[in-house]
Amino acid sequence: MTVAGVAKMPRPRLELGTWGKVTRTEIAENKWRARARFRDFTGRTKQREAYGDSGAKAERNLLKTLRSEIESAGDSITGNTTVAALSTIWKTDPDLTNNCSEQTIERYADSLEHHILPALGEYMLMEVTVSRVDQFLRTLSVSTPGLAKTARTVLNAMFKLAVRHDALRSNPVRDVRLPTPKKQPVQALSVDEVGALREGLRKWQEGTGYRGPRRGSELLDVVDVMLGTGLRISEVLALRWGDVDLGEHPTMTVSGTLVYLRKQGLFRQSHTKTSSGFRILTLPAFVVEVLLRRSVAAIPTETNAVFPSGKGTWKWPNNYRRSLRDALKTMNDHGGISPHVFRKSVATLIDAEATLEAAAAVLGHSGTAVTSKHYVAKAAAAPDMSAILDRFGQNRNEKDE
Structure with a gap:
């Protein structure tokens, strides 16, 4: 069929899950139709x-209906899918549920x-540009760099999924780079x-002149275990007496850590943060002394924890950090120390001596990359250029002769 001698082109086919131009028609007073x-x-x-x-309201209702139909189609993802539906x-x-811990999944959900959803949730995937993601992440990074890093990880994984479903040709998060924070020296x-x-x-x-219950030895005991093993605070507080062997060659098996999940509360996770974290450590004498003393005074509890709470349950790491922080504030030059500094001190001493x-x-x-970059305090070693630089002193030596 032709119009004025010109062939009429067929209407292009829409992609799956997409719609064409929206038209508005007033069909009665105060009643509009959008198609x-x-x-x-x-x-x-x-x-x-x-x-x-x-x-405008008729069009909004239509778009809401269309998006709802897309979202109800299960895992079908198109360019018109919203960021909220994609999430x-x-x-x-499976890439998320099989490869990430419950704690990580909970952090991503937060x-x-x-x-993410308050800022980008209502955008369709085709509307999410590199610049839009970049602006969102950089704004978040100004106040909380750590949260911005997590948000980028989540968005990157989500849009990788969208690309795999052919909803997008490229991942708009891939080219976004967060500001690099200034590296702080290892403390x-x-x-x-x-x-x-x-x-x-x-x-x-052992102090006096304060109100409250008598201070026990637990605060220093936990510090000593950290200094003698390099354990994280959550690993120390997850220790059970069954993990400790105080025989002829005293050792400690690191096999779990304390984690918190909203659905379960605080509990002992029966594996370490990483697979390489499962290890057996030979204990130095001062740590053996601490554990022997505590084992004599230990009262059986359901958790069998080496450092239980007053009720015999697992001791909250945040409560211990608070107590340690309060104690350190009373000591000169120690107010800014966190439990993680002890772990770094262990790494630095072993690197220097072994x-x-x-x-x-x-x-x-x-491996050694993370240890070297984040846990060992030392000056960068410059190459040995002493033989070359010794030439500057040659004239002086000749005059002295």
Whole structure:
């Protein structure tokens, strides 16, 4: 069929899950109709319509209906799928559920609920551009760089899924780079500084002139175990007496850590943070002394924890951190120390006296890269250029002769 001698081109076929131009028509006073051609996931293209008391409202109702139909199609993802709908599908993706811990999944869900969806949730995937993601992440990074990093990880995984479903040709998150934070030097304590800190904690525990229950030895005992093993605070508080062997060659098996989940509360996770974290450590004498003393005074509890709470349950790491922070505030030059500094001090001392590989093994790292970058405090070693630079002193030597 031709019009004025010109062949009429066939109307281009819509992609699955997409719609054509929306038209608005006033069909009665204060009653509008919005229409659009929609191609559903069976491949059929049909007219869809919705009504409202204004043209804009009728169109909004139509778009809401169309998006709801897309979202109800299960894991079908198209360019018209919203970020919110994609997040629902992604949370059931095997790549996430099979490869991430419950704690990580919960952290990702928090990022979605509190940051990603309020900012991007109503956008269709085709509307999410590199610049839009970049602006969102950079704004979040100004106040909380850690949360921005988590949000980028979540968005990147979600849009990888969308690309796999051919909803998008490329991942808009892939090219977004967060501002690189200024690297802070590794904070570690020397042997002398550790000695001063332990003495200060001992005096604090034996202190007088304060109100409240008598201070026990637990605060320093936990610090000593961290200093003698390099364990994280959540690993120390997850220790059970069954993990400790105080025989002829005293050892400690690191096999779990304390984690918190909203559905379960605080509990002992029966595996370490990483597979390389499962390890057996030979204990130094001062740690053996601490554990022997505690084993004599230990009262049986359901958890069999080495450092139980007052009720015999697992002790909250945050409560211990708070107590340690309060104690350190009373000591000169120790107010800014966190439990993780003890772990870094262990790595730094072993690296200086033995090898970096040994430090990584004690900390439970799979290699030396993380240990060297984040846990060992030392000045960068410059190459030996002394023979070359010695030429500057040649003339002076000749005159002296």
